[in-house]
Amino acid sequence: MNSLGSIRRVFAPWNDPAAKPYIVFERVTKTFGGFTAVNDLSLVIYEREFFALLGASGCGKTTLLRMLAGFEEPTSGRILLDGQDMRGIPPYRRPANMMFQSYALFPHMTVEQNIAFGLRQEGLPKPEIEARVADMLKLVKLGQFARRKPHQLSGGQRQRVALARSVAKRPKVLLLDEPLGALDRKLREETQFELMDLQQELGLTFVIVTHDQEEAMTMADRIAVMDKGKVMQVATPAEIYEAPASRFIADFVGSVNMFEGTVERSDEDGASIAGNDGFSIRTSNTGGAARGSSVAFAIRPEKIRVSSKPPEQTAFNAVAGEIYDIAYLGDMTVYHVKLPSGQVVKASALNAARITNDPLTWQDRAWISFDPDAGIVLTS
Amino acid sequence: MAGPRLDLVRSGCRHRTDELEIGDGQRHDRCDARRRRRGPAKPGVTSLYRVDQPPRHRRSVLLEQLGEFGLDNYLWLTEDPLYLNAYVSSVVIAAISTLLALLVGYPIAYGMARAPAALRPILLMLVILPFWTSFLIRVYAWIGILKPEGLLNQLLLGLGLIDVPLVILNTHSAIFIGIVYSYLPFMVLPLYSSLEKMDHSLIEAAQDLGCRPAGAFWKITFPLSLPGVIAGSMLVFIPAVGEFVIPDLLGGSQTLMIGKTLWNEFFANRDWPVSSAVAVILLLLLIVPIMFFQSAQARAREEGR
Numbered sequence: 001m002n003s004l005g006s007i008r009r010v011f012a013p014w015n016d017p018a019a020k021p022y023i024v025f026e027r028v029t030k031t032f033g034g035f036t037a038v039n040d041l042s043l044v045i046y047e048r049e050f051f052a053l054l055g056a057s058g059c060g061k062t063t064l065l066r067m068l069a070g071f072e073e074p075t076s077g078r079i080l081l082d083g084q085d086m087r088g089i090p091p092y093r094r095p096a097n098m099m100f101q102s103y104a105l106f107p108h109m110t111v112e113q114n115i116a117f118g119l120r121q122e123g124l125p126k127p128e129i130e131a132r133v134a135d136m137l138k139l140v141k142l143g144q145f146a147r148r149k150p151h152q153l154s155g156g157q158r159q160r161v162a163l164a165r166s167v168a169k170r171p172k173v174l175l176l177d178e179p180l181g182a183l184d185r186k187l188r189e190e191t192q193f194e195l196m197d198l199q200q201e202l203g204l205t206f207v208i209v210t211h212d213q214e215e216a217m218t219m220a221d222r223i224a225v226m227d228k229g230k231v232m233q234v235a236t237p238a239e240i241y242e243a244p245a246s247r248f249i250a251d252f253v254g255s256v257n258m259f260e261g262t263v264e265r266s267d268e269d270g271a272s273i274a275g276n277d278g279f280s281i282r283t284s285n286t287g288g289a290a291r292g293s294s295v296a297f298a299i300r301p302e303k304i305r306v307s308s309k310p311p312e313q314t315a316f317n318a319v320a321g322e323i324y325d326i327a328y329l330g331d332m333t334v335y336h337v338k339l340p341s342g343q344v345v346k347a348s349a350l351n352a353a354r355i356t357n358d359p360l361t362w363q364d365r366a367w368i369s370f371d372p373d374a375g376i377v378l379t380s
Numbered sequence: 381m382a383g384p385r386l387d388l389v390r391s392g393c394r395h396r397t398d399e400l401e402i403g404d405g406q407r408h409d410r411c412d413a414r415r416r417r418r419g420p421a422k423p424g425v426t427s428l429y430r431v432d433q434p435p436r437h438r439r440s441v442l443l444e445q446l447g448e449f450g451l452d453n454y455l456w457l458t459e460d461p462l463y464l465n466a467y468v469s470s471v472v473i474a475a476i477s478t479l480l481a482l483l484v485g486y487p488i489a490y491g492m493a494r495a496p497a498a499l500r501p502i503l504l505m506l507v508i509l510p511f512w513t514s515f516l517i518r519v520y521a522w523i524g525i526l527k528p529e530g531l532l533n534q535l536l537l538g539l540g541l542i543d544v545p546l547v548i549l550n551t552h553s554a555i556f557i558g559i560v561y562s563y564l565p566f567m568v569l570p571l572y573s574s575l576e577k578m579d580h581s582l583i584e585a586a587q588d589l590g591c592r593p594a595g596a597f598w599k600i601t602f603p604l605s606l607p608g609v610i611a612g613s614m615l616v617f618i619p620a621v622g623e624f625v626i627p628d629l630l631g632g633s634q635t636l637m638i639g640k641t642l643w644n645e646f647f648a649n650r651d652w653p654v655s656s657a658v659a660v661i662l663l664l665l666l667i668v669p670i671m672f673f674q675s676a677q678a679r680a681r682e683e684g685r
Contacts, residue, residue: 069584069588070587070588071584071588090587091584091587091588092587092588092589092590092591092592093590096588097588097589098584098585098588100581100584100585102579102581104579104581104582104584104585105585106582106585106586106600107582107604108603108604117586117589117591117599118589118590121589121590121591121595122590165585165589166588166589169589169590
């Protein structure tokens with residue numbers, strides 16, 4: 001895993017101006033009747049990238065994937081794959097294979113026949129098909145199930161068959177539509193890492209559609225967060241989480257506290273914000289906000305400290321409230337602290353020690369505080 | 381014994397022989413041949429129905445007749461080629477009609493299954509609608525359509541497509557048309573139900589893996605609709621084999637089908653022993669496809685998730 005991790009950090013063609021885009025969506029719009037599923041969307045994906053389309057249901061992410069696979073044609077705009085315009089090219093001639101959300105395994109065929117289906121369509125010689133099917137079965141560890149029918153397999157096994165079938169043809173691009181949606185949590189986590197390993201091993205470009213932000217964060221090199229047919233932000237998981245572009249992204253990805261306020265001072269050292277909740281915030285980044293503008297200061301729960309005693313200074317980035325709710329999750333505890341203004345702030349504390357020396361309980365008076373570089377200023 | 385009376389019953393046979401308007405002539409002397417072969421008449425199953433026996437005798441007569449239970453009448457069926465021909469001809473006509481019904485019904489069912497969901501109940505209704513009219517009336521209506529001066533010929537003559545009226549009525553074609561028309565809903569409904577529940581993403585998956593739409597149909601859609609194909613075919617084939625009304629009304633006199641033969645044996649010949657044998661053989665003949673149908677259904681249920 002470590003070696004893979006280091007490869008993944010080095011891999012960043014989106015920062016390289018010379019890198020040639022592999023998949024290009026150029027001002028793509030798709031309407032169904034009066035409903036606009038994808039709205040004037042432009043997006044670039046690079047070769048060998050693990051790219052995630054993240055969004056709530058109905059945001060247009062699946063439509064985007066289906067247009068790439070060839071099941072839908074864009075109403076306007078164009079899609080390029082490896083430099084080739086995909087307009088009018090039917091799905092059976094596109095170098096992209098899809099793994100369906102329902103898996104869409106052929107129920108009347110065995111596992112083997114399912115995997116061999118695409119290879120048979122290519123008209124490969126029989127020994128070659130057999131060899132490739134055997135390879136695929138080994139890859140997804142389903143050798144002993146080769147002659148079973150899909151209905152004799154568990155959900156996880158079916159998912160692997162679907163995966164093997166879609167990569168058997170060695171497509172240039174693998175499209176995954178909510179590939180782990182039907183699996184239970186533990187299996188899903190395992191499979192996420194397997195998918196990542198597979199992508200590294202095969203050197204394919206993966207485009208995955210998911211509504212599960214954790215899944216997208218775990219697997220993807222970059223994430224496009226979509227809403228109402230538009231891309232809101234395209235960035236690496238860390239950027240999306242730590243530097244969301246807007247209130248929507250900050251709220252959509254992970255858990256966040258937002259303090260609305262007005263910028264009092266903004267310079268290269270940072271900004272001061274008069275929070276509407278009656279405490280002042282100092283932050284080392286300004287988010288480009290001008291003096292006097294009203295902004296949101298967003299801060300993640302794990303970056304907020306909770307204590308029963310007041311912090312060293314209480315002039316800024318600190319406020320007292322009352323413990324309103326406690327969620328003990330084992331690895332961490334999430335405190336909901338109600339401020340005098342009525343806003344409830346979420347703060348999570350890692351349970352590094354088995355027994356805490358500063359026990360907080362319901363209705364306790366508690367201080368929350370954070371560092372100047374812990375949050376981010378959002379203008380939109 | 382009931383000798384003379386039986387002779388009376390048998391005499392119905394001679395009657396009918398005179399009335400029959402049979403083209404091949406082979407049936408004219410059948411009754412006499414049958415009587416000669418059997419010698420003096422033996423009581424058949426028919427005599428069970430005679431009510432003029434004194435009550436105390438009835439039980440003993442029944443036992444006596446049960447004791448005389450034999451395969452004579454079945455053997456008789458093998459000696460006269462008429463019966464074999466009728467069975468074969470019925471099975472062939474039913475098989476061809478079933479195939480035609482499948483060819484007509486599959487596109488209908490496919491179209492219905494692919495129609496917008498809001499339209500499907502209406503289409504389903506249209507398929508079932510003919511059942512609201514009597515079967516007999518619908519078959520009679522086809523006489524009006526198919527006869528030489530009927531609607532079809534008038535239309536084709538009017539359009540100038542033909543110069544001489546087509547002879548359809550009283551031919552095998554008319555029987556095929558009649559059976560396909562009458563039993564089409566039994567073909568369409570099972571096909572529709574198996575096509576409708578099919579996941580469309582399977583077709584997309586096949587295309588995604590490099591299969592053209594026509595190939596996807598033969599490799600995915602058709603094999604998955606096989607339970608419907610088998611169910612529909614059996615629902616058409618089984619009643620079509622024993623069909624009596626359609627060949628009688630549309631097929632004319634030269635059509636040989638077992639349903640018609642059976643009717644003649646029962647009501648024209650009044651030879652109940654032989655007609656019972658004909659019916660039992662027909663039943664046995666149909667049990668095979670019915671069992672096939674049942675096992676196919678069971679398998680489909682087992683495989684269904």
